[in-house]
Amino acid sequence: MSNKPPYIADGCPDPKLSTLAVHAGEDRLKPGYAITDAIFCAATYTFPDSQAVLDFAEKKLAREEYGRYGNPTEKVAEQKLAALEGGQAAVLYSSGMAAVGGLLLAKLRAGDEIVLFDECYHRTRQFCKQELGKFGIITHQAPACDYDRMEAAINRNTKLLVSESPTNPHLSVVDLARFAELGRKHGVETIIDATLATPYNVRPLEYGIDYVVHSCTKYLAGHNDLLAGVVIGSEEKLAAVRDLRGILGMINAPHNFYLLLRGLKTFELRIRRHNENGQALAEFLASHPRVERVFYPGLPTHRDHEIARRTMRGFGGLLTFQVKDADWRRTADVVDRVRIPRIGPSLGGVESIIEQPSLMSYHNYTEAQRNAMGIHDNMIRVSCGIENPEDLVADLAQALDV
Amino acid sequence: MQFRTRAIHEGNEHDPHTGAVVRPIHLSTTYVQPGAGQWREFDYSRSGNPTRKAFETTLASLESGVGALAFASGMAAIHGAMMLLSSGDHILAGADIYGGTYRLLHKVLDRAGIEVTLAPSTDLDAFEEAIRPRTRLVWIESPGNPGMSITDIRACAEMAHEHGALLGVDNTFATPVLTRPLELGADIVMHSATKFLGGHSDVMGGSLVVRDKALYDRLYFLQNATGAILAPLESFLCSRGIKTLELRVREQSKTAAQLAEFLDADPRVARVNYPGLPDHPGHEIARGQMDGAFGAVLSFEVAGDFEAARRTVERTRLFQLAVSLGAVESLIEQPASMSHASYDRDVRLAHGIPDGLIRLAVGLEAFEDLRDDLDQAMAAAGPQ
Numbered sequence: 001m002s003n004k005p006p007y008i009a010d011g012c013p014d015p016k017l018s019t020l021a022v023h024a025g026e027d028r029l030k031p032g033y034a035i036t037d038a039i040f041c042a043a044t045y046t047f048p049d050s051q052a053v054l055d056f057a058e059k060k061l062a063r064e065e066y067g068r069y070g071n072p073t074e075k076v077a078e079q080k081l082a083a084l085e086g087g088q089a090a091v092l093y094s095s096g097m098a099a100v101g102g103l104l105l106a107k108l109r110a111g112d113e114i115v116l117f118d119e120c121y122h123r124t125r126q127f128c129k130q131e132l133g134k135f136g137i138i139t140h141q142a143p144a145c146d147y148d149r150m151e152a153a154i155n156r157n158t159k160l161l162v163s164e165s166p167t168n169p170h171l172s173v174v175d176l177a178r179f180a181e182l183g184r185k186h187g188v189e190t191i192i193d194a195t196l197a198t199p200y201n202v203r204p205l206e207y208g209i210d211y212v213v214h215s216c217t218k219y220l221a222g223h224n225d226l227l228a229g230v231v232i233g234s235e236e237k238l239a240a241v242r243d244l245r246g247i248l249g250m251i252n253a254p255h256n257f258y259l260l261l262r263g264l265k266t267f268e269l270r271i272r273r274h275n276e277n278g279q280a281l282a283e284f285l286a287s288h289p290r291v292e293r294v295f296y297p298g299l300p301t302h303r304d305h306e307i308a309r310r311t312m313r314g315f316g317g318l319l320t321f322q323v324k325d326a327d328w329r330r331t332a333d334v335v336d337r338v339r340i341p342r343i344g345p346s347l348g349g350v351e352s353i354i355e356q357p358s359l360m361s362y363h364n365y366t367e368a369q370r371n372a373m374g375i376h377d378n379m380i381r382v383s384c385g386i387e388n389p390e391d392l393v394a395d396l397a398q399a400l401d402v
Numbered sequence: 403m404q405f406r407t408r409a410i411h412e413g414n415e416h417d418p419h420t421g422a423v424v425r426p427i428h429l430s431t432t433y434v435q436p437g438a439g440q441w442r443e444f445d446y447s448r449s450g451n452p453t454r455k456a457f458e459t460t461l462a463s464l465e466s467g468v469g470a471l472a473f474a475s476g477m478a479a480i481h482g483a484m485m486l487l488s489s490g491d492h493i494l495a496g497a498d499i500y501g502g503t504y505r506l507l508h509k510v511l512d513r514a515g516i517e518v519t520l521a522p523s524t525d526l527d528a529f530e531e532a533i534r535p536r537t538r539l540v541w542i543e544s545p546g547n548p549g550m551s552i553t554d555i556r557a558c559a560e561m562a563h564e565h566g567a568l569l570g571v572d573n574t575f576a577t578p579v580l581t582r583p584l585e586l587g588a589d590i591v592m593h594s595a596t597k598f599l600g601g602h603s604d605v606m607g608g609s610l611v612v613r614d615k616a617l618y619d620r621l622y623f624l625q626n627a628t629g630a631i632l633a634p635l636e637s638f639l640c641s642r643g644i645k646t647l648e649l650r651v652r653e654q655s656k657t658a659a660q661l662a663e664f665l666d667a668d669p670r671v672a673r674v675n676y677p678g679l680p681d682h683p684g685h686e687i688a689r690g691q692m693d694g695a696f697g698a699v700l701s702f703e704v705a706g707d708f709e710a711a712r713r714t715v716e717r718t719r720l721f722q723l724a725v726s727l728g729a730v731e732s733l734i735e736q737p738a739s740m741s742h743a744s745y746d747r748d749v750r751l752a753h754g755i756p757d758g759l760i761r762l763a764v765g766l767e768a769f770e771d772l773r774d775d776l777d778q779a780m781a782a783a784g785p786q
Contacts, residue, residue, distance in 0.1 A: 023767070262604065269653055270646065349423070350410055387410055
């Protein structure tokens with residue numbers, strides 16, 4: 001992004017990531033001279049007189065009006081997120097899916113087509129095929145990281161290319177420069193859901209991607225205690241996206257804006273530890289005789305290791321592995337013996353979480369459908385928190401030890 | 403389990419009713435009981451609250467204690483400990499204790515007939531000479547504020563116990579990441595949770611942790627009887643903050659050490675007070691009782707006078723001019739005009755707080771950004 005705004009006005013021309021995490025988006029002197037941003041709970045905002053109303057309506061005065069259109073605490077959180085991602089602007093939503101849905105609804109109309117890599121989050125694929133399909137929008141899928149198949153699916157109606165990177169739960173890593181180039185070549189905008197990467201590990205806008213999406217519920221908020229989503233990109237491209245959010249109202253809430261801001265203050269530290277833990281656990285599992293295969297881009301055995309090594313600063317806290325010669329029950333036994341990670345969906349928080357995809361997110365699919373998606377009964381997904389890596393490794397070791 | 407893992411999991415078992423990975427925040431003031439005269443674990447929130455209890459359980463584990471009590475502020479926690487004393491009892495406290503503690507001892511507890519002596523805890527012989535037959539409590543801080551003096555906690559514990567007194571340690575500056583006073587023989591460890599435990603400049607809170615169940619029961623009785631408890635939302639924010647405590651303290655301490663070295667080598671700086679520097683008088687003791695780092699607060703003297711220091715603290719752009727410490731944002735202040743302004747100048751100088759002293763509370767920003775900020779502020783403050 002060429003014309004980034006100065007993320008920390010006055011005095012820190014080229015701030016590092018941890019400095020951005022603490023200060024970006026915030027006024028140095030805040031209301032009441034408080035060191036932290038206030039939680040603005042107000043649903044509506046008052047005007048001193050009718051002239052002010054008129055000035056606001058004629059866009060001569062930038063200010064708040066009504067909570068659905070914007071909120072001062074929300075603006076700080078959006079500007080901090082934009083700064084971390086190296087973007088101009090950010091639009092926050094009530095959840096990651098609201099962000100994906102809000103962006104797609106703002107950009108597409110009947111007759112348009114989109115192409116997804118098939119390892120996108122299954123709810124994203126469901127939303128595109130079922131819900132957007134109802135409005136005459138056509139969704140094509142190409143195998144993850146198969147750029148030729150993706151290109152072959154592009155036609156003159158294609159408006160968007162969509163992928164996650166890394167993907168979940170296979171941790172495929174997209175060659176972002178190639179993905180962006182594919183879009184530019186065909187005049188199609190590109191979206192990357194970078195939830196698993198976080199802007200510590202990779203900033204897709206730097207590769208020419210048009211929109212970055214995050215489920216902030218995960219690493220950005222980081223404490224498993226709020227839901228949020230965000231779209232980041234240029235001010236110009238996001239104007240219509242922000243307008244539609246104001247109409248549909250899938251906004252987040254003031255207390256969440258604050259908890260998100262608070263979580264972002266330790267963003268850089270947390271991700272470094274998530275990366276360390278992910279790498280340590282992946283290496284341990286890769287050498288374990290009961291483990292058939294480990295999906296982690298930080299391992300040389302991963303298909304996309306070279307691209308990951310070239311483009312990512314670290315490889316994240318999420319990994320998936322398959323238990324050797326185990327059916328779903330014997331795999332579940334490993335999950336049930338684990339003592340530190342809790343069993344549950346979601347990822348990216350300080351607490352480690354473990355799950356068996358075939359029982360958790362993919363239980364409602366048939367075995368044939370699961371196999372087609374590469375979801376096997378002996379798969380276990382671990383979201384490494386920020387506990388000590390020795391404790392996580394020892395815990396998985398005892399869980400695998402029968 | 404190691405420290406960081408316990409910080410995340412001890413006291414934070416998932417909610418048994420819903421499976422929620424983060425327990426609900428219990429705002430309820432009262433709890434329904436099974437029968438008249440029959441009591442569940444919680445009855446009334448002054449006496450106990452599940453959200454407060456979760457924070458107390460985590461903290462007790464991190465400080466290697468049997469139990470913790472969370473208070474409405476650091477001062478409320480210190481007062482909670484001081485209420486163990488009776489009229490005629492004597493407190494011996496370190497000479498460089500926090501000004502608020504000084505005020506509590508000399509302007510509140512004195513009215514209850516409790517006697518106080520301040521003596522330098524860094525000089526154990528002089529400290530021991532100040533013990534009296536009725537000394538019931540010895541109270542120290544390490545590192546001390548703002549000179550970063552280091553007190554030998556193990557030696558103080560032995561001395562206090564020889565004379566039949568309890569040792570209380572204000573561990574706010576070191577945090578349990580770096581020093582666990584109960585493991586060194588102290589009886590009570592106190593925190594202003596407002597600082598590193600909360601860690602984000604958005605909670606006022608305090609705590610006491612002890613290693614003896616009978617002492618815990620006495621302190622619990624006093625807290626319940628007087629009511630200076632930590633509120634549920636603050637308890638939640640402390641629990642949330644403590645999950646990243648080790649990461650924050652280690653990172654902030656690392657940056658503080660780098661800044662201390664930078665300032666120590668700068669000709670515009672007359673002196674740097676940081677226990678991690680080899681020439682600090684407490685360096686050897688600090689190496690023994692602080693686990694691998696020396697904390698995130700330091701002070702330094704700019705060459706020149708009161709005005710030179712004032713100009714410097716007013717010209718930083720990243721460091722913010724404010725009292726308090728221990729949070730993610732870096733702060734700067736001039737003790738002579740801010741945190742220690744209530745001292746008479748002579749007394750202040752005698753306490754080793756010169757006009758040109760500047761205190762830094764180092765946050766989570768990148769070292770390079772903080773270094774460049776101090777550099778430009780000293781340059782902008784002009785010739786000393």
